[in-house]
Amino acid sequence: MQRPFYSILLLIVLLASTASAAVIKGKITDTKGEPLPFATVYIEGTGIGTAANAVAEYSLTVSEGTHTIVCQYMGFKQANFIVTVTSQQTVEHNFKLSEQAYEMKDVVVKSNAEDPAYAKIRAAIKRRKFHLEQVENFQSSIYLKGVIRNRELPEKIFGIEIPAEDIADSRGGGGDSSSLGIMYLCEQEADYYTNGKKERTYIRSVRESGMSNGVGLSQLPPVVSFYENNVNPLYGLSERGFISPISDNALLYYKYKFQGQFMQGSHLISKIKVIPRRAYEPLFSGTIYIVEDDWAIHSLDLLLTHKSNLEQLDTLRIEQTYLPLQKDAWIIKSQVQYPTIDLLGLGFTGNFVAVYDQQKFGHKMPDSLFNSKIISSYDSTANDKDSLYWAGNRAVPLEEDEIEDYQIKDSSLNVYRSLEYRDSVRKMFNKLNVFDLILDGYYHAGKDYKYTIRTNSLLGGLVTYNNVEGLAVTPKIWYTHRIDTSRYIYTTTGLRYGFGNTHFNAFTRISYKKYDRKWLGRNLEIGIEGGKYIHQFNPQNTVATLYNSFSTLVYGKNLMHLYERYTAAAFIKRNFANGFSFNAKAGFQRRLPLYNTTFYTWANNDPPKWKPNTPVNLSNRLWEAHNAILAKAEVSYRPGAKYVQYPKFKSYVRSKWPLFTLSYEKGFSGILNSKTDFDKWRFAITDYVNMKLLGSIEYNIAAGGFINSNYVSLPDMMHIQDNELLIASPYVSGFQLAPYYLYSNTANLYGEAHVEYNMNGLLTNKIPLFRQARWNLVTGSNTLFINTNNYYTEVYVGIDNLGFKIFRFLRVDVVRSWDHTKQAHTGIRIGIDTGVLGAAGTVSITEDKEKFTW
Numbered sequence: 001m002q003r004p005f006y007s008i009l010l011l012i013v014l015l016a017s018t019a020s021a022a023v024i025k026g027k028i029t030d031t032k033g034e035p036l037p038f039a040t041v042y043i044e045g046t047g048i049g050t051a052a053n054a055v056a057e058y059s060l061t062v063s064e065g066t067h068t069i070v071c072q073y074m075g076f077k078q079a080n081f082i083v084t085v086t087s088q089q090t091v092e093h094n095f096k097l098s099e100q101a102y103e104m105k106d107v108v109v110k111s112n113a114e115d116p117a118y119a120k121i122r123a124a125i126k127r128r129k130f131h132l133e134q135v136e137n138f139q140s141s142i143y144l145k146g147v148i149r150n151r152e153l154p155e156k157i158f159g160i161e162i163p164a165e166d167i168a169d170s171r172g173g174g175g176d177s178s179s180l181g182i183m184y185l186c187e188q189e190a191d192y193y194t195n196g197k198k199e200r201t202y203i204r205s206v207r208e209s210g211m212s213n214g215v216g217l218s219q220l221p222p223v224v225s226f227y228e229n230n231v232n233p234l235y236g237l238s239e240r241g242f243i244s245p246i247s248d249n250a251l252l253y254y255k256y257k258f259q260g261q262f263m264q265g266s267h268l269i270s271k272i273k274v275i276p277r278r279a280y281e282p283l284f285s286g287t288i289y290i291v292e293d294d295w296a297i298h299s300l301d302l303l304l305t306h307k308s309n310l311e312q313l314d315t316l317r318i319e320q321t322y323l324p325l326q327k328d329a330w331i332i333k334s335q336v337q338y339p340t341i342d343l344l345g346l347g348f349t350g351n352f353v354a355v356y357d358q359q360k361f362g363h364k365m366p367d368s369l370f371n372s373k374i375i376s377s378y379d380s381t382a383n384d385k386d387s388l389y390w391a392g393n394r395a396v397p398l399e400e401d402e403i404e405d406y407q408i409k410d411s412s413l414n415v416y417r418s419l420e421y422r423d424s425v426r427k428m429f430n431k432l433n434v435f436d437l438i439l440d441g442y443y444h445a446g447k448d449y450k451y452t453i454r455t456n457s458l459l460g461g462l463v464t465y466n467n468v469e470g471l472a473v474t475p476k477i478w479y480t481h482r483i484d485t486s487r488y489i490y491t492t493t494g495l496r497y498g499f500g501n502t503h504f505n506a507f508t509r510i511s512y513k514k515y516d517r518k519w520l521g522r523n524l525e526i527g528i529e530g531g532k533y534i535h536q537f538n539p540q541n542t543v544a545t546l547y548n549s550f551s552t553l554v555y556g557k558n559l560m561h562l563y564e565r566y567t568a569a570a571f572i573k574r575n576f577a578n579g580f581s582f583n584a585k586a587g588f589q590r591r592l593p594l595y596n597t598t599f600y601t602w603a604n605n606d607p608p609k610w611k612p613n614t615p616v617n618l619s620n621r622l623w624e625a626h627n628a629i630l631a632k633a634e635v636s637y638r639p640g641a642k643y644v645q646y647p648k649f650k651s652y653v654r655s656k657w658p659l660f661t662l663s664y665e666k667g668f669s670g671i672l673n674s675k676t677d678f679d680k681w682r683f684a685i686t687d688y689v690n691m692k693l694l695g696s697i698e699y700n701i702a703a704g705g706f707i708n709s710n711y712v713s714l715p716d717m718m719h720i721q722d723n724e725l726l727i728a729s730p731y732v733s734g735f736q737l738a739p740y741y742l743y744s745n746t747a748n749l750y751g752e753a754h755v756e757y758n759m760n761g762l763l764t765n766k767i768p769l770f771r772q773a774r775w776n777l778v779t780g781s782n783t784l785f786i787n788t789n790n791y792y793t794e795v796y797v798g799i800d801n802l803g804f805k806i807f808r809f810l811r812v813d814v815v816r817s818w819d820h821t822k823q824a825h826t827g828i829r830i831g832i833d834t835g836v837l838g839a840a841g842t843v844s845i846t847e848d849k850e851k852f853t854w
Helices: 003-019 118-125 127-132 162-170 389-393 400-417 419-430 434-440 458-462 545-556 768-773
Strands: 021-030 040-045 049-052 057-063 065-072 079-085 091-093 095-096 138-150 181-194 199-208 254-264 267-276 285-291 298-303 316-325 329-343 346-360 372-379 443-445 451-455 465-467 470-473 476-482 487-498 504-515 523-536 562-575 580-593 625-639 642-645 651-652 660-667 678-691 697-712 750-756 775-789 788-805 807-819 822-834
Touching: 003 181, 021 079, 040 057, 040 329, 049 057, 049 329, 049 346, 079 095, 079 346, 118 127, 118 138, 118 254, 118 267, 127 329, 162 419, 181 400, 254 476, 267 298, 298 329, 298 465, 329 750, 400 419, 419 443, 434 458, 458 465, 487 523, 788 822
Parallel strands: 021 091, 021 095, 199 372, 372 642
Antiparallel strands: 021 057, 040 049, 040 065, 065 079, 138 181, 138 346, 181 199, 254 267, 267 285, 285 298, 298 316, 316 329, 329 346, 443 451, 451 476, 465 470, 470 487, 476 487, 487 504, 504 523, 523 562, 562 580, 580 625, 625 660, 642 651, 660 678, 678 697, 697 750, 750 775, 775 788, 788 807, 807 822
């Protein structure tokens, strides 16, 4: 009941502070009138200040009274002026900065002597940890403005001519170029806290151009601290990170050149050029300014390129400016990052400027601030702020094209949301073309997207060929019905007709799924399924339908072993979106053997040469028509859950803990003439560990077995993800050279281990061809141990990151295997990462999981 009172009180305080505020604004140029973008302007003796925009316009809000306003820019002399302002007064003042003169007095550089920069860098390295620990208890308000612009569109992309009017539309205003158009524009205000071990961010307001519900960045770039040994300027930019020019081992990686020094107030500042010793190492180049005696960073201008092992971008430049808050304490005031990328003739450039204000450090913050599992939270009205709010609160003035972008995109929102526009887009995507039938399948959406229908394509298995069915037509239909924004009904239907065995099969799965609108990823799904369909003996579908059709026709080698099954089952899936999930399924199956009926092939038309449909490696086991009553449950848990609390919902953030998964499956005998009688379990631990400069390790370790194996049918055995194809099986879960069904078993206990080490450029940056091509070495092993008389191991070494630009989706491995028979085999496997191409996961011999498997 007291909340309205506090809201009114807060409003009064804000109005009072606004009423007593004044504004100082203007432009910052050099003596020739050239703008100095993102220059820093602040009140002397405080951390209160701002940064200019890309065209060097600034606006600083101050309290009434007399202030000394300081302006500084790297490479130029600091300037200041004294001003007295009254409440609500606006003062215009333009700064003209002259180039900084650098002195070399008291510095003598002899032939073959060490450059004086090294002594200064050693002193900065010695004080690195001191300055790092200074911000262990650090807090700051942050204003961020990020903009990405496209350069001129090319005349053609993939040989397709771009209309002249579209090229003209891309030539908007912005910055110092008239050929840039805005692709993305965002502003945010936040408060940032850290105790050195944990971080907490509170987003007060956010605005994304053209997105009324935009949330921007949930964790603003607090401070890219070059006092850290390993620096990663942007989240997700590099797994390895980059070596700081003042890291403990920096002298092993960098060369330095002293370029002079100058006085700023009472501080002597040294300018030092930073030069990587070797190309294709994760290193910066550029300039760093060091404060003498304090041995702190004064400012820096550093660059990353492809020769720095930068992968996601072409270049990334970062500028930082620090201010003296008190003796021996320099705090960051502003940070600007300039990413660029060129792709297929499309060029993008951006700048993300962050202004830090009201900085404090050394003040112990309450533990309660960090005890919560929330690492970042938004004000409930963060993305509801209107243009008037931003006009009075933004720290960095908008440029002309940014103002225009907000106006155009925000006014276009109503058009995009209108039923007429949505319906026109729906009708456009509903049109069928030949490429859909070949690549994606047919797609149709109903009015207001109340329902959608999707089918498989030719490459998605619409037509297949195998020895059991001969030519088979296997259409699949996915139907989604939207009840409301959080409840859906999903239906999957599969039809199948084999012209060789003349069997018709039909199967349907129907489920109801409810999503939690206030908790992203939390959902509950319940459903039933039934019908008759054809399945592989290995439930993991380790032979791809498309590949098997090709190998059967071209090589005369059928790899797929099938059986027919009637099914009636019910299932439930629950994801709590907190690291814990479970699923369970129970039902009846009637399993029927199938036999080869077709022997046509382009390579082998001799029927006696074909292997039987039942796997040869399992021919000694009983396989007959039988009934099965089965139940299976699985739980997964990853501890240490963290969350981001957005204005309207909560979102799970994965922790650094491994994922633990336990499954249990039972076959019940005697019910509905069921013959199955077994109890099977499996426990697995999986994780991905980023070791930065040392690369990364991914592992999947499991153990399992049969507690009871009185009657275990072929589909119920423990099957591995085996592989005889050139295309790689799933990494860190499959076996690359293991023959099909050779290691399927009913052992009481088995162990399985998959470990992969990706060097991420650790050694390849020393090899000229590898480092220029940005290839990575990867190595690992896959092991299955049942007993001393039955085991299988393989090791591999490969080259990852093959491709060009950001399209690096290929991988090639050489694999060597051996087993309990002392036989060794060597093979080559090719992996394709379709995540780069817009799909999810890795193309491998495992079919998509939208199958009618148990």
